Amino acid sequence: MTAPNPSTHDQAARLVEAVNEALTPATSYRDASLLPAVGPTPPVPQPGRPPMSQRATDASALMLTAGLATAPPGLIAIGLLVASGYADPLVIGMICAAPAVIAVPVLAVARLLRGAQGIGAEHHHHYNGPVSQHTVHTETKTRGLFAKTINKQ
Template identity: 45%
Template sequence: MEHIDRTPGIQLSESEAAAEARRIIEGLYRSEPAPEPIPTSYRDTSPNTPTAAAPVAQEGRPPMSQRATDLSGLMLAGSVASLSVGGATSLVLYTLGQVDPVTLAVGAAGPVALVLAVGSLIRSVGRAKQDMHTEHHHHYQGGVVQNTTHVDQTTKGVFANTRNQVRR
């Protein structure tokens, strides 16, 4: 039997294709077993090598710290809880049918207005803190002795541990 070149992309002539088909069919109906079984799976037993590459940010949601992830989950849980409470309240008020729509609108806008007012207050306090002048000018006539003491006070902890640091 002749050897046929099985390189992919090479067309066989009609006589070569018939000879190859005959060889395959005769091999299937052979009474003796094949010389060695054909493997159907492979297991790589070499040890895994750790990768030394740094992690790369993927597309989509940006990576967050664990604290940010925890807070995000907490906010999502709170939003689901507030949705159910608000929906139940709306359903009760709707079934009663005796509630004025203007009163409902004012009641719904109240918490939003409060949050906006507190945010504005915090921003204005932050701006006022930035605008504070830390430069002092003193004008004296005659002999002057000036003592300056600065006290840094920090309070930390649940039980209010206060520390004073005096600088002269």
């Protein structure tokens, strides 16, 4: 038997080291390729608040804050009335349920009105004699507090 060649041992050790390096999970990776500026993928809504203008975001935050600010004074008032003995729990329950009692019929009427069919897109006009009909769509650029719009043809 002959002793193995030292270069064969070195090659085997390098092969084992390369396999071990390939099998270890990567801790980081940086893709240096440039991303395309425009692609076929549409934007995806992100979690959290829905996308809206800054003004709408500010208004919704203000409404949430105002709604939360009304809860503590109302709870304190109810607690004082109950503790003093001057309030009837049935009356307090009716006061708390009043917004829901009013909202249910209003929402039902709104749903009925939304489902009502309006005038369709098809219009029939009947004329006697010569008629000249023009449809003009003008773009107005009216600005300012006091403005005068003049549509000329």
